[in-house]
Amino acid sequence: MDHLTKEQRHKNMAANKSKGTKLEIMFGKFLWNAGIRYRKNDKSVFGKPDFVLRGSKIAIFCDGEFWHGRNWNIRKNDHKSNCKFWHSKIERNIERDKEVNEELRKQGWKVFRFWETEITVNPDVCLNEVLNYMNRKSTTDEKIAITKMCGGGKISMQMYGPHSLNEDGSIISFEEQMAIVSHYLHNQGNKYAKPYEIKAEGLIEDIYNIHQKKSDIQCVSDVCVQYSLFSDLFAVPFLPIEKPKFTFIDLFAGIGGFRMAMQNLGGKCVFSSEWDVQAQKTYLLNYGEVPFGDITKESTKSFIPDDFDILCAGFPCQAFSLAGKRLGFEETRGTLFFDVAEIIRRKRPKAFFLENVKGLLIHDKGKTIQTILKVLREDLDYYVPEPQIVNAMNFGVPQHRERVYIVGFRKDQNVNEFTYPTPTDTTKTFADIKEKNTVSAKYYLSTQYVKTLVAHKERHAAKGNGFGYEIIPDNGVANAIVVGGMGRERNLVIDNRLEDFTPVTNIKGEINRDGLRRMTPREWARLQGFPDNFIIGVADASAYKQFGNSVAVPAIQATAQEIIKRINLSKSKKYGTDRK
Known part of the structure; x- marks a missing residue:
């Protein structure tokens, strides 16, 4: 027998949302923090999944136990009033879920359905199901390449386990997890490892178990295993000093x-x-x-x-x-x-x-x-x-x-x-840090851009200002390299070694024949005193920003x-x- 009035029951049922539920918001945050970008309730995909990952053709549904009939054969008898209505409604929901799954699979989609309690109790397990599918081509005997996993724009592989959750249940971002692990491994064996130790060893255990698809706490605690798992952390040009004279932090x-x-x-x-x-x-x-x-x-x-x-x-x-x-x-x-x-x-x-x-x-x-x-x-x-x-x-x-x-x-x-x-x-002088070989045509200015710079400088000169581009001679000293504004244009150089003037980027006009070009990211690195074995592993735009801010x-x-x-x-x- 229903203990609520008809009006109260109507109000309660109307408050149930079909989309944008707390459960979906929670799982959406987990996906986002894992670096996964998605579409919500995409109408162009059959069944309007809660989350759509178009690039991977993944459809994710977050199902409430009541509405989607979890353990229905057991729970159907829990209904004590209006049984005919509820049995019909929920059984139709179950059938619809099966129809949606079948149709999506026919269209080549991978379907994930997670129950509410699965998401709230074990979010890391749900996430790993999605992530492991996305990375199914990786073999279990690969080393774990953090330099590949923390790739900046797109993280190619991430893993989450029980130790990757904060006390409030939120997920520690993957970059922060790798910060904890890498700091721990580089300070292992001295007192400075203490703040990282407990969390890092738990994360290493999670990563090892997920990666190897087995659980072996004793093996994970072995230092040699830890170093072999993350060997790329030790294959870099500027490793920490083994017997330091002093210690410092870098904010x-x-x-x-x-x-x-x-x-x-x-x-x-x-x-x-x-x-x-x-x-x-x-x-x-x-x-x-x-x-x-x-x-x-x-x-x-x-x-x-x-x-x-x-x-x-x-x-x-x-x-x-x-x-x-x-x-x-x-x-x-x-x-x-x-x-x-x-x-x-x-x-x-x-x-x-x-x-x-x-x-x-x-x-x-x-x-x-x-x-x-x-x-x-x-x-x-x-x-x-x-x-x-x-x-x-x-x-x-x-x-x-x-x-x-x-x-x-x-x-x-x-x-x-x-x-x-x-x-x-x-x-x-600039000659000391100038590229030894001919640089790519992409660093040379187009004729149209040269005209724009000349006009810009003339306008400011007419107002009595000294703004505008500047050419640094080989025997000169560069202006301060900065981000934005005229940072690169205040440090143009003349380099007449280019022979192939075919544009390699979309430009207006053609490449100028006066040898006018921007300095390269490597030249900016040298201007800041970085050695030539310093790795520039990002796009030019990011490299200019990074060296300009250094x-x-x-x-x-x-x-x-x-x-x-x-x-x-x-x-x-x-x-x-x-x-x-």
């Missing part, structure tokens, strides 16, 4: 300019963070480590080890909305500098090294730098000498790149003076050397443990 890491400089000096990176996916890919290809993502999240900060020596960060320049209100540390809340300062407060490194654009010194009429220095000196109690603008062209790269450096020392290091490095090499390695290295001279690298009392 806002980009493609690892700070890391390159610090490793050159004998340092070992024990934590890295970078939110840009394409930059993460370049970092992985060169250092064998996936950086953690958003450093503003407490979950990311929780993985930072204690007792490292130096904090490195090239943080963005942001105004402080509360600046001038004498709130000290709180003035910086909501900015990325706040996160840097908070990590310094918790972990108390022996020293820090911050880099920013030179405009920081005059940003917000000088209030920004005043607030930063006040926090570092007074609230965090570090010795901080006056910031200094350092030009990369004074340290062996032909690029006029001025950046402001801020360094600081913990008071127990007894540092009361600091001298920024003097120029070491001012002789380099620090100049030689200038960073020269300054870091002065920092290292002044800190005590012997073992000292621990800092950072349980500091909140």
Whole structure:
């Protein structure tokens, strides 16, 4: 007998949705976090599946137990009222599901149907069914190539297990899982592995069991097995130092300019963070480590080890909305500098090294730098000498790149003076970093684009402005390479070695015959001091962005050397443990 009135029952039944249910929203988030893009309830696909993956011809249905009749032969007797109506309705739903499955399979679709409790209780199992089907061509005896799996734009293979869930039941993104694993493997055997250890070993167990289609916890705990599973992490050009002189963390890491400089000096990176996916890919290809993502999240900060020596960060320049209100540390809340300062407060490194654009010194009429220095000196109690603008062209790269450096020392290091490095090499010109061989025609400007640049420069010249393109001679020094605006056009060069003027991209007009071209990504890498064995594994657009955002390695290295001279690298009392 129904205990609800007819009106109440009608209201309850009307509230049931046929699409956009909580269950679908939940599973949609799982798919999205796994890097799978889909269409919802695509009307052009028979049966309007809850999720459609057109590229893989996969149709996914999320079925509620009641409406789709799970264990119907047993549960049908649960209906105590209006049985004829409900039996007819649900049995018709069951038949319709079978008809939809059959028709989709005839059309070449792979159909997945997951019950509500399967999704809510074991979402990783449901996800892996889809992912394993998508990767069915991979063989079980392959090594697990993280450099292939974390491929930037499209992740070719992902795996999820019981350990890939957060405490709230949400899925840890695959990039973060690989960040945990790669940091653990590169720090295994020392105290800096501790924050990663428990989670990493669980994830490695999941990946091994799913990949090998068997469960063997004892085998997974074997170090040799772990290294063989992820051997590509150790087949990179710039592996961590085995017997480091000091340790550091790399925040806002980009493609690892700070890391390159610090490793050159004998340092070992024990934590890295970078939110840009394409930059993460370049970092992985060169250092064998996936950086953690958003450093503003407490979950990311929780993985930072204690007792490292130096904090490195090239943080963005942001105004402080509360600046001038004498709130000290709180003035910086909501900015990325706040996160840097908070990590310094918790972990108390022996020293820090911050880099920013030179405009920081005059940003917000000088209030920004005043607030930063006040926090570092007074609230965090570090010795901080006056910031200094350092030009990369004074340290062996032909690029006029001025950046402001801020360094600081913990008071127990007894540092009361600091001298920024003097120029070491001012002789380099573009000829020293120019491509040795003829470059692709795609770097040469079209005649139409040359006309546009000339007209643009003439318009600004008429107004008394100096904006516009610029040609760097072989014996000249490049302007600062930057992202956006006229970054590439301010660093054009003349190169008359091209003989085949057939366009390799869609251009207006034809390739100019004056030899006018952009610098290549490799030339930009050299302008920033990266060696030629640094892997550029992304498209040109991403490469220009990454090198334009990077620090100049030689200038960073020269300054870091002065920092290292002044800190005590012997073992000292621990800092950072349980500091909140």
